[in-house]
Amino acid sequence: MPALSEPQRRLALALAAPLLAALLLALALGGLVRRDIERQHTMATAALADTLARTGGALPQRLAQLPGWAVAGAWRRAEVRDGTGRLLAQAQGPHPVPLSPHWFEQALRLPAEPPPRGLQVDGQVLQVQAWVDPTHALGLLWQALQVLALAAPAAMLAVAALFARQRQRLARAVDDTLAVTERLGDAAYRPLTHAEVPELAPLARGLDRLHERLRALYALQATQLEALRLQAHHDLLTGLANRRHFIAGLEALLRSDDAPPQATLVLLRLLDLAGLNRRLGRRSADRVLQAVAQVLQNYPQRVAHCLIGRLDGGDFALLLPTAGVGADTTQALRAAVAAGLVAVDPQARVVVTSIELRPAQGGDQVLAVADLALREAESEAGLAAPEPEVEPGGAASEVLATDDETTGWHRRLMRALSQGRVRLGEFPVCTPDGRTLMIDSPLRVQLVAGGPFEPAARWLSQAVRSQLSVAIDERALMLALAAIARDGQARCINFAAASVVSNVFVDSVTRRLASAPEAACRLWVDLPETLAVESPQRVRELSRRWRPLGVMLGLEHAGAALSADQGLPDLGLDCVRIDARFVNGIAAAEAADARRYLQGLVQLVQGVGLSVTAEGVRATEDLDVLWSLGFDAATGPALQPATSPAPT
8 A cells, every 4th residue: 555645644644533432431431421321330239139128018018019110110121039049029111112233332332231139037148239220311412423423523522521511510519419318307417509400409498498308207106106205104293113114123123034033122111291382381281292202312323224113102112233232222222211200200200111023024013012011010110210321322322342242253253254155145036927036145254163144234344344345245246246147037235335436345345256257147236225325436336337347237125215316327237226215005095195105106216217116016916916015026035935046
């Protein structure tokens, strides 16, 4: 071939320049479309996972809705597989008329497989994928290329530059908007600003207004729920627990799996309440009752897990989770109350008595025995107690271990850990349709070789004093992960607040979870409600680190402070477990206020996307009421006889 002359070379370059520019621009646009479709695949897969997780009902019922979701999302295809890759369900979306040649789609080499997304539904690990339909995007690209092929090189380059810049701005603004919508109603929400894209400013303002309304609605609901809680569980005059709530707390202490081996019940009776009303008037008599309540309120400040209540009229009760302090507490309480009554009514008289309790006793039975002891004490004395030289609460507040006792507990617990004398309990947590959602697995410790495996109430406080809670909770985690790996059953363990405040412990747990990803996806971890109230930032940190590893987080023994916790939506939790004292006896006729409180609590918790579980349910009639109130799951003796643990 003869060599081209200089004018010919210049002409060839002039002719080739626009073609080369069009080709490069076509490749750039094709790359943008590929990345955009890949991103849409990912977003569609995330949307399918979120919809599947949030939809109610059993898994087959959810999967039956897959075709409708595919049509609504305009997806080309959607698939759901189990953890082994077995196809559980698939669906095809609408098939629009192609707007570009078939070879064009093949030439772009669109992403064939979106990355699967894992999730856990009812304890079962699933993988979902969703393919968006690229027909519309390909049609637009095909038309754009036709226009570019006919336009001048300068026009093509200008349009491409403008398109790329505008698309980048829009993509950034849309990404910001999508990220913000996920935080609507949360404390982490930040107002949107779209100065670069004025067209999105109305949307930003609308989202800001919606966020404020959601926060106001939640605050109002929480305030109303707190009022319901006080009405349902407290005596309005004294602020102490009412009779029903005190009995529920008493039975929860005595019959729960974590019940202490012994406890003390102190009863106080203000004598001749009717005479007080006649002699002083109703308001002054009320001040006498409030003076008694004020003395009793010193005890919960000094003794952990102490419970006080006004049973009826002038009868008050004090429950101490320990034994051997009845006589000293009775004397101290009688003296303190007498000293407080002098300023209100010198003629007021009280009688105080105490009894030692045993586990597995009923609350009504205990109060009947205590009332008999109180009547006997009244007939023998019936007199305001003497010298108030004993400080109120002094005797009962000294229920602390000495240094020697703490050292002894440390040795016993360390020996049990080193010798492997620990194991997990097994208590099924069931859904309304009878499925086992998970197994509650509290740690048991054999304190004496060959002896019984003791619940946490027997040793946890000593473990905290001995600074062994971290070692104990790490052992519970190891046992739970091993059990899950062995049988595939989801399990729930609980961590003490003293453990999770340690960064070393949190780092260690994170490493163990990361090293066992399949078991971590079936692990539930319960945190105490007090941690969420006192250290919400710590709960958020645990959620940020553990939930991406598949762990489900919950609050246990909740209900006392939950309605006042304004940060519940953004704590990063999955479940709230309501304490047994709020759910047992809920079917009784006199528990109407308590039922209204529970119903509001369920609506509040589920309204922010969390599930609700009832702890320690004893009676089947209570269980039926709880299901009717909307509880998602429950555990306790009412479920155990008819249910055995089984993989979900």
